[in-house]
Amino acid sequence: MTKILVVDDSNSIRDMVCFTLKSSGYETVEAKDGQEGLNKAKTSSFDLVISDVNMPIMDGITLCQELRKLPSFKFTPILMLTTESSGDMKQRGKAAGATGWLVKPFNPDKLIATIKRVV
Amino acid sequence: MSIDLSQFIPSFLEESFEGLELMESSLLNLEQGDDETINSIFRAAHSIKGGAGTFGFNNVTEFTHLVETLLDEMRDGRREIVQNDIEILLDSVDCMKLLIEAIKNETECNDEKIDITTKLLEETLNTSQALSTPTSEGQSAETPAPSDALIEWSIEFVPDHHLVQTGNDPQFLFNALAALGEVNIEANASDLPALSEMDPEELYLQWHITLLANVTEDDIKEIFEWVEDECKLTITKKTATETAPIVSSSEVNKTNSDSQQPEQIPTPSEEPVAKSEVKSMKPESTNKPVKAKAEVGSIRVGVDKVDNLINLMGELVITQSMLSELGNDFDLSKVERLNAGLEQLLQNTKELQESVMRIRMLPISFAFNRFPRLIHDLSKKTGKQIELILKGEQTELDKTVMEQIGDPLVHLVRNAVDHGIEPVEKRIANGKSEQGTITLNAYHQGGSIVIEINDDGGGINRKAVFDKALEKGVIDGSSSLTDSQVFDLLFEPGFSTAKELSDISGRGVGMDVVKKNIQALGGRIQVESVEGKGSTFKVYLPLTLAILDGQLVRVGTEIYIIPLITIVESLQTQAESINRVSGDMVLYRLREDNVPVLPIYQLFGLESDATQVEDSLLVVVEDDGQKVGLMVDDLLAQQQVVIKSLNENYQQVEGVSGATILGDGSVAMILDIPGIINIAQKKARNHKNNNINSANTEEVTP
Numbered sequence: 020m021t022k023i024l025v026v027d028d029s030n031s032i033r034d035m036v037c038f039t040l041k042s043s044g045y046e047t048v049e050a051k052d053g054q055e056g057l058n059k060a061k062t063s064s065f066d067l068v069i070s071d072v073n074m075p076i077m078d079g080i081t082l083c084q085e086l087r088k089l090p091s092f093k094f095t096p097i098l099m100l101t102t103e104s105s106g107d108m109k110q111r112g113k114a115a116g117a118t119g120w121l122v123k124p125f126n127p128d129k130l131i132a133t134i135k136r137v138v
Numbered sequence: 139m140s141i142d143l144s145q146f147i148p149s150f151l152e153e154s155f156e157g158l159e160l161m162e163s164s165l166l167n168l169e170q171g172d173d174e175t176i177n178s179i180f181r182a183a184h185s186i187k188g189g190a191g192t193f194g195f196n197n198v199t200e201f202t203h204l205v206e207t208l209l210d211e212m213r214d215g216r217r218e219i220v221q222n223d224i225e226i227l228l229d230s231v232d233c234m235k236l237l238i239e240a241i242k243n244e245t246e247c248n249d250e251k252i253d254i255t256t257k258l259l260e261e262t263l264n265t266s267q268a269l270s271t272p273t274s275e276g277q278s279a280e281t282p283a284p285s286d287a288l289i290e291w292s293i294e295f296v297p298d299h300h301l302v303q304t305g306n307d308p309q310f311l312f313n314a315l316a317a318l319g320e321v322n323i324e325a326n327a328s329d330l331p332a333l334s335e336m337d338p339e340e341l342y343l344q345w346h347i348t349l350l351a352n353v354t355e356d357d358i359k360e361i362f363e364w365v366e367d368e369c370k371l372t373i374t375k376k377t378a379t380e381t382a383p384i385v386s387s388s389e390v391n392k393t394n395s396d397s398q399q400p401e402q403i404p405t406p407s408e409e410p411v412a413k414s415e416v417k418s419m420k421p422e423s424t425n426k427p428v429k430a431k432a433e434v435g436s437i438r439v440g441v442d443k444v445d446n447l448i449n450l451m452g453e454l455v456i457t458q459s460m461l462s463e464l465g466n467d468f469d470l471s472k473v474e475r476l477n478a479g480l481e482q483l484l485q486n487t488k489e490l491q492e493s494v495m496r497i498r499m500l501p502i503s504f505a506f507n508r509f510p511r512l513i514h515d516l517s518k519k520t521g522k523q524i525e526l527i528l529k530g531e532q533t534e535l536d537k538t539v540m541e542q543i544g545d546p547l548v549h550l551v552r553n554a555v556d557h558g559i560e561p562v563e564k565r566i567a568n569g570k571s572e573q574g575t576i577t578l579n580a581y582h583q584g585g586s587i588v589i590e591i592n593d594d595g596g597g598i599n600r601k602a603v604f605d606k607a608l609e610k611g612v613i614d615g616s617s618s619l620t621d622s623q624v625f626d627l628l629f630e631p632g633f634s635t636a637k638e639l640s641d642i643s644g645r646g647v648g649m650d651v652v653k654k655n656i657q658a659l660g661g662r663i664q665v666e667s668v669e670g671k672g673s674t675f676k677v678y679l680p681l682t683l684a685i686l687d688g689q690l691v692r693v694g695t696e697i698y699i700i701p702l703i704t705i706v707e708s709l710q711t712q713a714e715s716i717n718r719v720s721g722d723m724v725l726y727r728l729r730e731d732n733v734p735v736l737p738i739y740q741l742f743g744l745e746s747d748a749t750q751v752e753d754s755l756l757v758v759v760e761d762d763g764q765k766v767g768l769m770v771d772d773l774l775a776q777q778q779v780v781i782k783s784l785n786e787n788y789q790q791v792e793g794v795s796g797a798t799i800l801g802d803g804s805v806a807m808i809l810d811i812p813g814i815i816n817i818a819q820k821k822a823r824n825h826k827n828n829n830i831n832s833a834n835t836e837e838v839t840p
Binding site: 028029031035038073074075093095116117123125127132136137 | 143145146149150153177178180181184185187188189190191192193199302303304305306307310311313314317339361363364367
């Protein structure tokens, strides 16, 4: 089963993303900030990471950089979940090693269609 | 497949309100260069916008977008943080609250405040020193309308060698292309190095793809969106009228410099060709979320509280198994162990009860956190300088009590600002600091929680209150009242000593309502004031509405429960203090008070041990300043009882507020003290009338 790590500080967004993913048959693990996400990534392996950018404690960009330093996450797709459509944020994400991005507000079907591009 | 997200609307709303509160309190504390605070405000706005967009609450999304843009400029240091902008943002928070409340109530929000604030925000953003404002989201409007004809696209995809190291896999890109239409994919392995030179983490293949589909170039580019910087991508339209290749804009330079590249592809006979047949996927239909269901009250509980419950539950199970083992072959030698086990059970139950009750408890900061904003607004409106001090914010209070105490507290705080704190000139004249202080403090005292609203203002003018009460006919001129009795007059309906009405604390309709609301919660309010020094309003509230501390009393064979909070004292009657006014009306002299005595056995028609006051115990209870002595046969234990409503199973009985189940399984009624005092007063009035009547008849017949 495809296992996805979902990192977002907003409970409702995280719940919705996880619900959407679970409804489509994915297994999800949640984290509420980058640090928690990183800790979970260190103790478990994932097929995909979906992370918000703006988070307390550790933001999504830093999380992405940290994950890429881990041998087991070298090739793992990492998608940034962001409302920021500006090219700047996307570039920062790419520079940090992100695979791509998902733009909030998300539509459940689109979310699933988009993540099928990487898993 | 349809995924219905509407079940998440309530949690989105709850989270949004939390976010708004955080925005408000952070805005009030915002100072120049405080990055963490502005970041947290931005994050809150950002989450609300994201959630609202997902559910299609477009008015919230649009409005919040403006707010977010302004915050973003502040966050990036492109805009200085000035007081005026903070005011606009505070207004914006109010607007967002209105909008989200409208969603919660499923109504339309047409408040003009939103239009005004929107305009203000737009004006502010237009005058921004910002270099650029982020563009709005969504697809560009330039996308030409699609026609029905299939177009044959030719795509050259030459990924950089490190492409897979960011987690992108060409296979998935091809899958996505296949979802658009018919694809034919050919791989070109000419760049593949010798095995010894190959880095397994690099990608050496290139692809040529033909796509037959009714799509625009943008649709194709969208698929390659994530990799456009990590590949050479050339998209050419084949069957279009124009034959010129449309080159991906970011690639113009590169493609020109490498213009010979297509010719370098080796002949097909030498290259291993991988033809991928990719299943075409049907585009999924989107579905709109259905209307949110009626809101069910929810409560957020810290994980530690739940963990604690589970832990206690575990201990209870251990005790239970210990006791059942003991019961298997019990003999008298094990009585001691049985007692120890029962003791443990008692302990477990008590802890479990406390923990369960704690689930409903929230820190009082939930009720307090609206006050910084209120004070901010009020001090702007009145021109008074006020500092607000919050204490004991972590004191926990039942959720229901919390929700209902909010409005009375707001009223008391408004009063403190309006009537308590003096204008600056007056403060200076009285030798006080310019800045007035209002302190909100919450703490536990016995079984109740006390909320204090203290101001260092002028205090209550005793004489003004007294005169006003005289004028209103609440008291007569001969009354000699203690200070606290005078201050209690403030809570009389229609009482206001402010000479001019202000829109802050209204027209004196408030204080009696405040008192009623607090009493409805089983609480009481008390005023202390020193003229020239300030006033303190103390609100006493029960910790919870579901459990009360009760005094068990016996009348005949029945057991009743008197709420401990209402009891002034319990005493053995002294014959010399008993006064029979007339007939069966009895007054008991309690220091300077005459307390009417109400025999419970008469009230409920029971047989009791003692029918005379002299032989009974008296429990003096108080409500609303009225004291009544309840005649009982015996005082039993004091204990916490769980309140069960009578209405669900029986009917409302005068003088009884509910019932509870005692340790031995029997049912005991909880006495409704305000109701009983009412009965006593009615009785006293009847007496008076009867006496007057009988007096009249005596006069008529000399």
